[in-house]
Amino acid sequence: MNDELSATKVEANRRNSRRSTGPKDAASSRFNAAKHGLLAEGITELDNPEMFATFCAKLAAELKPVGEIETFMVRQIVLGMVRLRRVAWLEAEYTTAQLNPPITEKRLNAVDRELAKMESSNIKFDPGLPARLSADAVDALVTKFGRYETQIENRLFRHLHELERLQRLRSGENIPAPASVDVAVHADKALVASDG
Numbered sequence: 001m002n003d004e005l006s007a008t009k010v011e012a013n014r015r016n017s018r019r020s021t022g023p024k025d026a027a028s029s030r031f032n033a034a035k036h037g038l039l040a041e042g043i044t045e046l047d048n049p050e051m052f053a054t055f056c057a058k059l060a061a062e063l064k065p066v067g068e069i070e071t072f073m074v075r076q077i078v079l080g081m082v083r084l085r086r087v088a089w090l091e092a093e094y095t096t097a098q099l100n101p102p103i104t105e106k107r108l109n110a111v112d113r114e115l116a117k118m119e120s121s122n123i124k125f126d127p128g129l130p131a132r133l134s135a136d137a138v139d140a141l142v143t144k145f146g147r148y149e150t151q152i153e154n155r156l157f158r159h160l161h162e163l164e165r166l167q168r169l170r171s172g173e174n175i176p177a178p179a180s181v182d183v184a185v186h187a188d189k190a191l192v193a194s195d196g
Contacts, residue, residue: 055078059074073162076159
């Protein structure tokens, strides 16, 4: 009985799928791969895919990886460099948007325009260029962009150092294993004093 039901359901699904024309509007779902990290290359619409492939080839020629692990490290280094460029670009875009907000114009009908003239009220179409960034904008620049940049740089240099270590090991050098150090930071001095 279950086999018949399953076969019937499978056949109904097949018939229904033939009538499907796919998504009507992919505007909201077209970025899902980027949001969920499913892009194989790790690049976004902000990046240039042709430049990425060329950059990979240039760095591979410069760093001369041997084997899959070293090739993977070179690719991670390229991604780190692309991401650092992206952070700088996004930071510049953010700063520009903060310093030069979009100019909006309220559309007035003829009656409202005449009333405004009669009241001698000025309608500001261009707010001008502010001299400084707002405190919120500076906070966003320092915390968010700085944090992203630091994380990307740390990863980039970790990959560079690991590639160098692997290449030196391959050439026969006696390289010690990397050391891992745990550091605990206590904000409350009473806790530190109680530990001895």
